[in-house]
Amino acid sequence: xxxxxTKRKFSDGGEDLSEDGLLGARVASSYSLQRQSLLDMSxxxxxxxxxxxxPNLCRSVLIANTVRQIQEEMxxxxxxxxxxxxxxxxxxxxxxxxxxxxxxxxxRETDAEPKLFxxxxxxxxxxxxxxxxxTLCSVSVSGTxxxxxxxxxxxxxxxxxxxxxxxxxxxxxxxxxxxxxxEDEASTEAPKTIGQVFGTFEIKNGSTGPDSALExxxxxxxxxxxxxDTMLTGIQSTPKMGxxxxxxxxxxxxxxxxxxxxxxxxxxxxxxxHIMEIIVGS
Amino acid sequence: xxxxxDAAQSRWCLSQVKGAVDDDVAEADIISAVExxxxxxxxxTGDRGGRIxxxxxxxxxxxxxxxxxxxxxYSTFQSHEPEFDYLKSLEIEEKINKIRWLPQKNAAxxxxxxxxxxxxxxxxxxxxxxxxxxxxxxxDGRFRHPSSLTSLRPMDLMVExxxxxxxxNAHTYHINSISxxxxxxxxxxxxxxxxxxxxxxxxDRSFSILSSNAASYCGPHIVDIKPTNMEELTEVITxxxxxxxxxxxxxxxxxxxSVRLCDMRASALCDQHSKHVKFSHxxxxxxxxxxxxxxxxxxxxxxxxxxxxxxxxxxDKFECCWKGDDSEVMSGSYNNFxxxxxxxxxxxxxxxxxxxxxxxxxxxxxxxxxxxxxxxRNEIGVDCLDFSRKVLYTSWHPQxxxxxxxxxxxxxxxxxxxxxx
Numbered sequence: 160x161x162x163x164x165t166k167r168k169f170s171d172g173g174e175d176l177s178e179d180g181l182l183g184a185r186v187a188s189s190y191s192l193q194r195q196s197l198l199d200m201s202x203x204x205x206x207x208x209x210x211x212x213x214p215n216l217c218r219s220v221l222i223a224n225t226v227r228q229i230q231e232e233m234x235x236x237x238x239x240x241x242x243x244x245x246x247x248x249x250x251x252x253x254x255x256x257x258x259x260x261x262x263x264x265x266x267r268e269t270d271a272e273p274k275l276f277x278x279x280x281x282x283x284x285x286x287x288x289x290x291x292x293x294t295l296c297s298v299s300v301s302g303t304x305x306x307x308x309x310x311x312x313x314x315x316x317x318x319x320x321x322x323x324x325x326x327x328x329x330x331x332x333x334x335x336x337x338x339x340x341x342e343d344e345a346s347t348e349a350p351k352t353i354g355q356v357f358g359t360f361e362i363k364n365g366s367t368g369p370d371s372a373l374e375x376x377x378x379x380x381x382x383x384x385x386x387x388d389t390m391l392t393g394i395q396s397t398p399k400m401g402x403x404x405x406x407x408x409x410x411x412x413x414x415x416x417x418x419x420x421x422x423x424x425x426x427x428x429x430x431x432x433h434i435m436e437i438i439v440g441s
Numbered sequence: 442x443x444x445x446x447d448a449a450q451s452r453w454c455l456s457q458v459k460g461a462v463d464d465d466v467a468e469a470d471i472i473s474a475v476e477x478x479x480x481x482x483x484x485x486t487g488d489r490g491g492r493i494x495x496x497x498x499x500x501x502x503x504x505x506x507x508x509x510x511x512x513x514x515y516s517t518f519q520s521h522e523p524e525f526d527y528l529k530s531l532e533i534e535e536k537i538n539k540i541r542w543l544p545q546k547n548a549a550x551x552x553x554x555x556x557x558x559x560x561x562x563x564x565x566x567x568x569x570x571x572x573x574x575x576x577x578x579x580x581d582g583r584f585r586h587p588s589s590l591t592s593l594r595p596m597d598l599m600v601e602x603x604x605x606x607x608x609x610n611a612h613t614y615h616i617n618s619i620s621x622x623x624x625x626x627x628x629x630x631x632x633x634x635x636x637x638x639x640x641x642x643x644x645d646r647s648f649s650i651l652s653s654n655a656a657s658y659c660g661p662h663i664v665d666i667k668p669t670n671m672e673e674l675t676e677v678i679t680x681x682x683x684x685x686x687x688x689x690x691x692x693x694x695x696x697x698x699s700v701r702l703c704d705m706r707a708s709a710l711c712d713q714h715s716k717h718v719k720f721s722h723x724x725x726x727x728x729x730x731x732x733x734x735x736x737x738x739x740x741x742x743x744x745x746x747x748x749x750x751x752x753x754x755x756x757d758k759f760e761c762c763w764k765g766d767d768s769e770v771m772s773g774s775y776n777n778f779x780x781x782x783x784x785x786x787x788x789x790x791x792x793x794x795x796x797x798x799x800x801x802x803x804x805x806x807x808x809x810x811x812x813x814x815x816x817x818r819n820e821i822g823v824d825c826l827d828f829s830r831k832v833l834y835t836s837w838h839p840q841x842x843x844x845x846x847x848x849x850x851x852x853x854x855x856x857x858x859x860x861x862x
Binding site: 220 | 756
């Protein structure tokens with residue numbers, strides 16, 4: 160039971176490629192299927208993650224790392240194509256410029272609006288299932304770094320194809336309020352990249368605009384509610400207490416445990432609620 | 442290969458099980474934290490409903506040679522309530538992520554408890570007397586004898602928990618660790634991207650090393666790994682802890698499997714790591730004192746990584762704990778198993794936390810997880826492991842061989858049998 164310290168990798172099966180051609184091919188294809196399945200699962204998880212009320216940052220980071228790793232691998236063994244020719248001119252970067260780390264990045268160096276790829280074709284994928292949506296897919300142009308990214312509109316990609324028997328309804332994908340409900344209005348709203356998934360952990364108030372510079376400027380500002388509230392209503396400090404240990408009397412100073420910062424926020428809200436009640440007449 | 446595995450019995454036996462028996466477990470009752478205090482007399486558990494239940498070891502059963510560890514409920518209180526962040530439209534869970542006891546200085550006990558955003562200092566004190574005799578006259582008009590005035594009369598023991606401090610608004614991300622410093626004045630709290638240093642007495646600020654830089658609300662931090670561009674984020678802080686003896690030293694672990702040892706004297710912001718230990722895998726949990734985690738985690742889930750990824754089990758964070766004399770460590774696993782590792786002899790044993798597998802007092806039978814097709818007695822195939830039953834939270838009594846661990850909603854207390862033969 161005490162096994163060796165082998166590293167657990169998702170891509171474990173791939174290590175066993177043997178010399179024998181047939182066996183090797185079989186193993187390789189099952190490995191790539193497994194890898195494909197992992198990639199699909201990761202993308203789904205990321206997308207769903209984004210729609211959760213309060214996503215778990217650690218989990219998202221680990222999944223995104225998985226996606227990057229798989230993409231890197233697929234780039235190296237040449238199984239990562241992007242159907243660029245169908246949509247874009249030949250002047251754009253060839254597919255070997257694809258670098259896995261860019262899955263999280265949006266192009267900032269380009270003067271053009273950031274353009275993003277859909278996840279389109281993998282080895283073994285059916286061509287006809289590729290998204291034929293020109294407004295979604297385009298090549299991003301970059302300087303030194305390749306900026307081909309995974310589309311934020313992954314949801315739509317998944318809608319149009321079945322992958323490994325994974326079927327999802329539209330409800331599951333278009334549930335995010337911040338995304339435009341239906342059709343392809345990519346021109347009016349920047350697709351949601353994985354980076355924006357991370358961005359939303361901090362400030363979930365629609366950081367999806369093209370105002371990336373502005374966003375960056377304020378990215379360190381914590382606009383959590385309590386800060387705003389303290390600015391408006393004055394700093395709420397906790398009741399002054401002496402050293403916590405000894406001399407306090409018999410009765411506790413709080414009747415019920417509650418977050419001390421809450422009262423200032425709640426008082427405003429109670430007022431609002433009160434007003435609402437009057438208006439609604441309930 | 443495995444000495445313990447061949448033995449018919451381990452030296453551990455089930456002592457008690459706390460919690461409901463139902464199959465239908467309420468979400469709020471799911472245990473999310475387990476921690477012995479420094480003497481081991483008290484055992485605190487936190488749950489997803491934001492409650493803390495403290496158990497106390499009963500002294501009368503501590504008679505040798507066979508000490509049956511009997512813990513009974515000492516205090517129950519609501520530590521955290523759910524909150525709503527109106528700006529972000531997010532609910533902040535009341536689930537207790539960590540409990541840490543302060544060393545005891547007087548009759549009262551103090552502990553720190555935290556949910557995702559807010560840390561609280563609780564005072565747990567006993568009251569067994571109450572004042573009487575304020576009136577100067579008896580009911581019939583006679584004056585009372587002076588000695589009977591304002592006396593303390595015994596009453597039934599009452600245990601009160603009161604919040605003494607609330608440390609709020611300092612974490613943008615989810616708090617995963619708190620750790621009390623050996624100076625007993627400061628403690629740290631860590632979320633996914635930052636570590637904050639607090640003075641126990643001050644709730645409106647966290648500290649950097651340069652005390653003149655103390656600022657309110659969200660900073661500065663003693664560790665900050667948030668990248669300027671969030672899209673470049675590839676690792677998060679998974680845990681952080683102070684060195685048990687050196688008050689200027691702490692560690693933090695990352696999701697990439699590295700552990701950074703930081704000395705607060707060296708720089709204000711501990712991004713430069715002085716020592717870097719790499720694990721061979723994702724390192725979901727780190728132990729401050731040793732590399733031993735490497736061995737522990739290599740044994741978990743040797744196969745089926747895709748399956749565990751599919752059902753999110755790959756994100757489970759299992760706690761590890763040390764025996765009081767550091768000679769052994771224990772960690773939970775799936776299928777309600779838990780494993781003990783003896784450092785000296787490099788031996789390990791796998792046991793199950795289930796009240797079907799043994800009556801209180803009976804030594805547990807070790808399990809083996811096998812990958813082969815043959816099944817011996819007390820063997821289970823790795824394919825048959827139940828990922829929904831997991832032991833995530835564990836604590837080892839600091840002085841005795843008593844283990845507390847939590848399955849989904851039950852608290853199990855195990856004890857080592859002494860001199861049973």
